[in-house]
Amino acid sequence: QQQVKQSPQSLIVQKGGISIINCAYENTAFDYFPWYQQFPGKGPALLIAIRPDVSEKKEGRFTISFNKSAKQFSLHIMDSQPGDSATYFCAASMGDFGNEKLTFGTGTRLTIIP
Amino acid sequence: GAGVSQTPSNKVTEKGKYVELRCDPISGHTALYWYRQSLGQGPEFLIYFQGTGAADDSGLPNDRFFAVRPEGSVSTLKIQRTERGDSAVYLCASSLSRTGPGSGELFFGEGSRLTVL
Numbered sequence: 001q002q003q004v005k006q007s008p009q010s011l012i013v014q015k016g017g018i019s020i021i022n023c024a025y026e027n028t029a030f031d032y033f034p035w036y037q038q039f040p041g042k043g044p045a046l047l048i049a050i051r052p053d054v055s056e057k058k059e060g061r062f063t064i065s066f067n068k069s070a071k072q073f074s075l076h077i078m079d080s081q082p083g084d085s086a087t088y089f090c091a092a093s094m095g096d097f098g099n100e101k102l103t104f105g106t107g108t109r110l111t112i113i114p
Numbered sequence: 115g116a117g118v119s120q121t122p123s124n125k126v127t128e129k130g131k132y133v134e135l136r137c138d139p140i141s142g143h144t145a146l147y148w149y150r151q152s153l154g155q156g157p158e159f160l161i162y163f164q165g166t167g168a169a170d171d172s173g174l175p176n177d178r179f180f181a182v183r184p185e186g187s188v189s190t191l192k193i194q195r196t197e198r199g200d201s202a203v204y205l206c207a208s209s210l211s212r213t214g215p216g217s218g219e220l221f222f223g224e225g226s227r228l229t230v231l
Contacts, residue, residue: 006156034219043118043205043222044157089156101170102149102220104156 003027004092006105013112019077021108023090026071030092034102035064035075038087047088048075080112116140118223120206126229127196135191135226137206146189147220148181149205157205163189196230203227 005024013019025033034049050057050064050073057064063076077084087109091102119138127133139146145164149157159173163183171181178196183189193200204227207220 004156041224043207043224044220045222046219049219091156101159101162101173102157104158107154107156 003030003103004090004105006090006108008108009106010109011111013080013110015080015082015112015114017080017112019075019080019084019110019112021075021088021090021110022072023074023105024070024072025092027092027094027103028071029094030103032093033064033066033073034091035062036089036091036104038089038107044089077110080110082112082114085110085112118206118208118221120204120223120226122226123224124227124229126231128231129196129198131196131230133193133196133228135193135204135206135228137189137191137208137223139187139189139206139208140221143208143210143221144186145209146183147207147209148189148191149207149222151203151205151225153202160191160204193228196228198230201228201230 003026007022031052035047036044037047038044048059048062048064050066052068055066061078066073087107089107090105093102121136147162148160150160151157161171161181166183166186178194180192203225205222205225207222209220
C-alpha cells in the first residue's frame with residue numbers, strides 16, 4: 001500500500017521559473033514531512049522539512065506548503081536553476097521525533113532548461 | 115571521510131549466492147538505517163539500529179535478509195540465497211540521535227548497487 005503519492009513523475013521548467021511538486025499522504029499519524037534531493041549516483045540529501053503545526057516553511061528558494069485537512073504538501077522551488085536538476089522525493093514519518101522509518105514517494109525528476 | 119561510507123559501490127553476483135554490504139556511518143551517529151531503492155522508485159525502509167540493537171526490522175522483506183551492528187558503529191547487511199528481485203541500490207543512512215530536537219536529518223551514503231544475474 002503506497003502511503004505517500006507524489007506527482008508529477010517528471011517536470012521540465014525553464015530557468016528562473018517556479019518548480020512545484022506535490023505529495024499526498026493517507027496516514028493521519030504522520031507528523032514529519034521532509035523533502036530529499038538526489039543527484040545521479042548519490043544518496044538522497046535532506047533539502048527541507050516541516051511538521052504539521054505550521055502551514056508553510058521557507059528556506060532560501062525552497063518552500064514547503066502544508067495542508068493538514070487535505071493531507072497534502074508541496075515543494076516550491078523559486079527562481080529554478082540548472083543546478084536544481086535532480087530527483088526530488090517527498091517523505092513522511094510518525095512519532096515524537098520520528099525520522100527513522102521514512103515512507104518515501106516515488107520521486108519527481110526535475111529538469112531545468114536554460 | 116566525513117560522510118557515510120558504503121562498500122562495495124557495485125556488486126554483481128549470481129542467483130543463489132550470499133552477499134554482504136557494509137556501511138560505515140558518520141562518527142558519533144548512534145542511529146543507523148538501511149533502505150533499498152529500486153530503479154525509478156523512492157527508498158524503501160528495511161531496518162534501523164539504535165546503538166548495537168535492531169530497534170525496528172519490520173521492513174526486511176524475508177528471512178534471507180539480516181543486518182548486524184555488533185559494536186554500534188559499522189553495520190553489515192547480509193543477503194542469503196540472492197534472487198534476481200533483490201537487485202537494487204542498498205542505501206545506508208545515519209543520524210545523530212533517534213530522539214530529540216534536531217534528530218530529523220538522515221545522512222545517506224552513495225549506496226551499494228547490487229545486481230543479481
